[in-house]
Amino acid sequence: MSSQFGFTTLTGSTQSELLKLQKEKLRAMDIKDTLERLDKSLQLVNGNVSVVAAELAIQSVELQFHKTRTRRKLQ
Helix, strand or coil, X not given: CCCCHHHCCCCCCCHHHHHHHHXXXXXXXXXXXXXXXXXXXXXXXXXXXXXXXXXXHHHHHHHHHHHHXXXXXXX
């Protein structure tokens, strides 16, 4: 795994998420130790997974809400 892998942007990122990632990239540039940089990258990847999982959960709830609402209108 590349030590820069966790610093890639996610599709649909908000402006604040992009700014936060940019700050993390700048901090990582000062890290000389490869293992430390990999650890930081892994932390960011885990954070990104959590954000995507939360966004998908919200979309799922919204979809179920709209399906239920549509069914009620048809009845």
